[in-house]
Amino acid sequence: MKKTVRSPGSATIINAIATGFGSAFGIGLDIKCHAKSADSQITCFNDVGADNTLMELCVKKVFNHYDINVDEFGVDLKTESSLPMASGLSSSSASSNAIVKAVSSIVSEEFNLKPLDDLEIINMAIDASLDAGVTITGSFDDATASYFGGVVVTDNKNREFIIKEEMEDCPILVYMPNFFSKSGDSNPERMKLLAPLVETAFGFAKQRDYFKAINLNGLLYCATLGFDSTIAVDALEAGAIASGLSGTGSSFVAVVSDESIDDVKDAWSRYEGNVLETHVDNEGCQFI
Numbered sequence: 001m002k003k004t005v006r007s008p009g010s011a012t013i014i015n016a017i018a019t020g021f022g023s024a025f026g027i028g029l030d031i032k033c034h035a036k037s038a039d040s041q042i043t044c045f046n047d048v049g050a051d052n053t054l055m056e057l058c059v060k061k062v063f064n065h066y067d068i069n070v071d072e073f074g075v076d077l078k079t080e081s082s083l084p085m086a087s088g089l090s091s092s093s094a095s096s097n098a099i100v101k102a103v104s105s106i107v108s109e110e111f112n113l114k115p116l117d118d119l120e121i122i123n124m125a126i127d128a129s130l131d132a133g134v135t136i137t138g139s140f141d142d143a144t145a146s147y148f149g150g151v152v153v154t155d156n157k158n159r160e161f162i163i164k165e166e167m168e169d170c171p172i173l174v175y176m177p178n179f180f181s182k183s184g185d186s187n188p189e190r191m192k193l194l195a196p197l198v199e200t201a202f203g204f205a206k207q208r209d210y211f212k213a214i215n216l217n218g219l220l221y222c223a224t225l226g227f228d229s230t231i232a233v234d235a236l237e238a239g240a241i242a243s244g245l246s247g248t249g250s251s252f253v254a255v256v257s258d259e260s261i262d263d264v265k266d267a268w269s270r271y272e273g274n275v276l277e278t279h280v281d282n283e284g285c286q287f288i
Contacts, residue, residue, distance in 0.1 A: 005286065008149065012244070012246040012253070013025060018195040020157040022154055026284060031083050031098050032098065033098035038074040079095060126139065140155075148164065171256050173268070174276040191225070191248075211255060214242040221245050235252070241254075241255045243255070
């Protein structure tokens, strides 16, 4: 049996590390998981050279849920990505969502068992990410924006939605510098110093003023994490609707109009790295 699942990344509106409340939206860059049943083994391969620990933990979470013995049944997994790793674009959430969805579908069909529902898949994927040490808060905002697409505003501590809706369909530019920044390596205590100000940014998100929230959140976390906020300001000066740091970096995201794409790309061309062009994703995690 074979399954292929495509799961998009997401971009940050509010980083949840400071307060436990977050917001994110789906973007068109994605990870595809190709999974097939196998004999008594778990085989994992990814096309970006990343460690396979998260992939293996996702499979084991599914197997444990269904009480499947790896000596009797296995899966072969391969992921391919257009989503930069360790960049603040929810690559871990996208990967774990895709893997849990694909593997759980194979297992439930193979053994005629009850399929996992959407939130069971998301929570299992989050638990695997926490166990793998690739997230600090569990990233319920990133995981659900990836899984459902659109925009979410969330209580990450309790894994609850405050807002879940489609995002305005805009072009998105991503500036990728020539270095990476793993979320699990960040200092949460330092980020919590700015919690009162992040709460102000979160207030904009709760009011659905997502673009203002992106701008303020980006400035605050740049100051805390040592990133150059001029990158976001340059995008705004060039006509971006909103721009800010995504996750704990290293990527910056700009929401743009069709008319401002070239001007923002030109502004960012002065920096070392790459600029990726994508779009808002309102489709989310799907079988393909």
